Amino acid sequence: MRMKVMLSGVALIALASAAQAETLRLLTWGGYAPDEVIEKFEAETGHKVEVTKSNNEEMIAKLRATNGGGFDLAQPSQDRIAGPQGEFGIYKPLDMAQIDTSLFIPSMLEATKANTTLEGEVYGVPHIWGTSGLVVNTAEAGNVKDYLDLCDDSVAGKVSYRLKRPTLIGFAYSMGLDPFAAYGDEAAYKDILDQVEAKLVECKANVKTYWDGGDELKNLLRSGEVTASMAWDTGGWQLNADNPDITFVAPTSGALGWIDTFAIPSRGRADQAAYDWINFVMKPEIAAMITTSAGNFTASQGGDADVDAALKERYQASFPQEAIDNIKWYPSVPAGLEALEGAALDRINAAK
Structure with a gap:
């Protein structure tokens, strides 16, 4: 005798979710996908997450x-999308209708969209931002x-x-040059690199x-072997939490600002999981968890509300308003410039 099995609405939703669940292969930076966030995401959506740092x-x-x-969601910096996409076609356009744009700081969202647009298609939205100096x-x-x-x-050795x-960009600005303004002129950029290369060899x-x-x-830095360095604010x-003498200093010529994005690889096979992850981690309460893990603030609207007060204080000490206004934000890198940079860096490394 055939038996009928009645399922509740909750059970039906669970079954439907399980049928649609995907494995998200995430290519990201350390600290951007902490275990507690992954656990919450997997429990809420049914998707699984595999992280490659x-x-x-x-x-x-x-x-x-x-x-x-090989991956379903990647997190390149916003200046590393339009150029590589134009050369290699490694990303697919974002379906902005699947992204809850109300979760983002509007100015940061629009800036990132503008810097990652190619032939009318948007390839990146912002996630985490910060500076190096x-x-x-x-x-x-x-x-x-x-x-x-x-x-x-005074700091020799x-x-x-x-x-x-x-390092190339920072030294260029410190030397009174403007590398970003030269991005559209390969010869001018090469001239700037030559000057910076000579200084770094010296x-x-x-x-x-x-x-x-x-x-x-x-x-x-902790051991005292190094007393001055170029590094990220975090x-x-x-x-600084361990030694109040050590801290991030915004350079007088300007800290270098970056935004790490969400971009979907062109042969990704779990697009729904990718969009679900984007919308999940941009929720303010989840964004605060990621800031605690990564040490950087996110582009989440209101995502700083629950961030540790001590981190806010260190940020404010390093960045008075004039330093914030002086941040040099990375624009998109035109095709071919990274090869010039790589060659300069190789020569610096090899120089005696």
Whole structure:
């Protein structure tokens, strides 16, 4: 005898959700997808999340190698989308109708959309933002106020920075040059790089080491081996919690501002899970959890309401209004410029 099984509305919804559940393969930065947020998301949506931690260069390399496959949601910086998309086609246009735009700080959303638009299609929306500048032991290297001060004799042998493009950009601004204004003129940009390269080769004697990871730099600053460095604001604020002499300093020529985005790879296969994740993590209460984990503020409207008061205080000490107004926000990188930068960095590294 065949039995009828009656299911409640809740059970039917659960079954429907399970049938639509996807595995979200997230390519992101450390701290952007903390375990407690993943657990809440999985419980609420039924989707599963697999996290691969990466950085801008690796994200582009991974997606280029697979023609945009292997991941369902990536978090490149907003200046790394239009150029790579134009060259390699590694992202797909966003369906803005599936994103709850009311969750975003309007000005940041519009700026990111403008910087990630190609041929009328939007490829990125903002998630986490912050700056890079100087992290200084003010008791030992209080005269370091700008990038060029890292070449001063007073900090000889106690300096560290990365051999990455922010170092090139920061030193250019400190030298009175405007690299972003030259983005549309490859010859002019090459001339700026040549000047910066010569300065960084000259400055090599001051460098204790070129750091790669944030933990490495923090240990160097904690031990006193390094007293002045280029680094992100969050690293300086984390160190300040342990040693009030060490903090983030916004350079006089301007901190470099970045926004990490959400972008969907061109061969992603879990678009619904990707859109669900975007809308979930931009909720103010979830955004505050991510700020606590990553140390940076998000583009969530009201997402700073529940953030730790001590972090707010450190932010305000590093960024008086004039420093905020002087932030140099990264524009989109035109195709071909990163190859010029890479060649300059290789020559700096090889120089004696």
